[in-house]
Amino acid sequence: MLVELKVNGFPYRREVAPDTTLLTYLREVLELTGTKWGCLTGDCGACTVLVDGEPVVSCLQLACQVSGHEVTTVEGLDTAGELNDLQAHFVSNGASQCGFCTPGMLMSAEALLRNNPDPSEAEVREALSGNLCRCTGYNKIVDAVLETAKARAMAVSAVPDLSGSSSSVGS
């Protein structure tokens, strides 16, 4: 059947079997291998992508069910070779070792920050609890996400506030 997806801003139309998962559509049909798999049962989170901005484990999602929707994968985070701030904080914090969980971890973290720009540490841990990492012990990942949130808040507050209300640096 025909599945049409907008992936990282680009439209794709591909004929696939009805039982094709979103993971298989991305990795094998579109050859976007940045998205990983670790279990195919939705337990490890390595295959997490965003569908219309919400995190989804793509191994349990049929491609046909999200036809017509927008998908963001790890390949859609950086622009023209420039890392986005979350990716950059992962690099500078040592939040990626073997790197296999990293794409899924980044997508869960990105979804969190879009929905909750100022998360507490507990909220970050909760949001990442569906993504297993065996290398880092998680603390450097949590730090990377918290630093990104802080940097984004600073960037927002740095924009001149014309309404006259007080700024919210560091909030």
Next chain:
Amino acid sequence: MSETLLAEFQVIGQRLSKLDAPQKVTGRTVYADDMHIPGLLVGAILRSPHPHARIRSIDTTEAERLPGVAAVIHAGNVTQRRFGYGQDNIPLKTDKVRCIGDEVAAVAAVDDETAKRALELIKVDYEVLPGVFDPFEALSETAPVIHDERVDITGNISMRWDFDHGDVEAAAAEAAVIVEGDYSAPQAAPAPIETHVVIASFDPNGHLTVWSPVHMVFMYRKALADCLGLDWRRITIIQPPVGGSFGGKIDIEAHDFITVMLAQKAGRPVKLAMTREEEFIGARTRQPIHFHMRTGADAEGNLLFRDAEVVSDNGAYNAWGSHAMLVAMNTITSMYRVPNSRIRCAVVYTNKNYGGSVRGFGNPQATFAVEQQMEELADALGMDPMDLRLRNANQTGDITPQGLEITSCGLSECLEIVRRQSRWDERRGKMRQRNRGLGAAAYIHVGGGARIYGSDGCGAMIKIDDSGQVTLITGASEIGQGSETVLAMIVAEEMGVPVSAVAVINSNTDIKPWDVGVHASRTTFVAGNAARMAAKIARDRLLETASAVLGAPADQLRIRDGIVEVIGEPGRSMDYARIVRRRLLHEEGSVVMATAFYDPPTHNQDKEYVGNISASYGFGAHVAEVEVDPETGMVKLLNLWTAHDVGRALNPMTVEGQIEGGTAMGVGLALSEEIVFVDGRVAAPNFHDYGMPTAVDVPRIEVNLVETIDELGPYGAKGIGEGGIIPPPAAIANAIADATGIRPRAYPMRPWKVKHWIDTNERSYVIVSTDRSEKRESN
């Protein structure tokens, strides 16, 4: 680190991001399963559903007829030899299966679906045999014999590890206090997120290339050749980036041979990717070990002896797990100064998935027993456990009963740091009313290689081309731990060039020099020394040329930030790349190249298990704080303070990464991770039930780096890849004991177990010499 020490170095000691991190955060790293090879077939394995059975017949006719199937193999139509220690294993099982998951047949087909369908069409006629799943039952004379073909052994005892030093019985007679008890470690999984993925391809000349995320590539190549009767000079092993291993991808396993045999039979490249379920039932695990241990001390708290009866549950075959006692033995004999020790260990076959080499390799298991007994002993003596540890701590200059030469030792300092940070003296033993407790554990582990083969060496080659790019070709593998980064830093430091000018090549056996492989926390120490030696030679060659170009003696030149300068005369300088070109680009020119091979000055253990196997030993100490719910047995880990003697932190960020990651794995062992078997079947071969810790389960881990500047380590560094995982099960058990008064006997310390110990009032078993009457005593 003091400022003067920092000033000594240009690169060493910096918190440098991993060089491969940008690739990894953009999804551009191409792991084995991401590779595309023209004509690639999919391989799949038919595994035994029975823990113990005779194979009467295999019928593959229907599978072979299925359109899209390129090869069907089984023991009857391939050439294969036995492999494994004691040659007790074979890739495709012949007459018998010995555990669920045993490989019986395999197919290569055009796609996944066809391969799975073909497996369903293979008919195997089994005669089911009684199995034995408990290692103690396997010791009984009436137990089914699992390897009846092995005439070199008796019953199910695959091997023994027996050690004697001094006179344990005489020491026991002298002891003021003896503690005695049972301590069990479960079967656990390395559980990297990437499963095993292997690609094998023969070219038309018969040359075999295997892409495999293995990290003992030269051993792997030899094992492939030996088992399959191939010419090992015509095998190339390429290691794609590894999606985690933790030991799980060290060793060659049956599926590796099978993938090659499928490619041979099909005449096309074959990829075999194991599922997560196969990882739990058909890939190697951490060896379960059961200890009955006694430790004795005199009235002042001087350790007198340690005595251990050990049963190691081997599973169906001898993989590396059968040798976990190699390391467990070091801990029993050499953790703290113990003048007399005795070990009686049987490694016993059972009809279960078998043990491999997992991070820490026997040490978390042994430390669980040894370090609980330290606190039990302290309590029985009325001493503080930290004082008992400090009194008996290993010190620089010690030679242990197994001949381990302790050339640098930060153990006491590590203990003092975690004691202070956890406010141990004010709080230990004083929080039971709030159901809280503190517990400690320390460790000893190899930190300067581990000589288990003829060589413990690693080769390194350096070349500098006309651009000034410095290429390090190293035998050592990158498995996510950051070896590429630290080796590039060492070369940059030694040569005075920026890290960005250094490229590291490390993944192809046709190119890279020999190395044992990544194991035993050895890479920074051994590969680091090799890279440093090669870099020194390359630098000296560069300076020879610079000496002629700049008109100054070589010993008055130095290279900093890529500039060769005459010391004290900043004007007389030149970019090092120009020096390279001056040397190269003319008649009779030459290129700068250097090679080195570093093999640590160590010895294989003799038949009595005595020998200094490592050039350096790492130490560390953890304190855990827990809160136990006495109603449910639920243990909440509140805090973890850790201190590790790392020699020198070459890159503190990646060192922390190793310690934090290892410690989190140790927390998983302590509280949740276990492969549960029911009659030989893995009850839940999936991540959902396995119990790997998530971001909400791992607390903040306080990491302290103690720098003892080891004499032989590169810039003083020691290995730290495994240290973190060792103490948590013991430290957390001790914290539970402090919080509740009960004595944990096994990990993982899941709620129902803790609740059971509370309900049955499980206590320390202490023998006090004054009245010699055995008594149970609360702690």
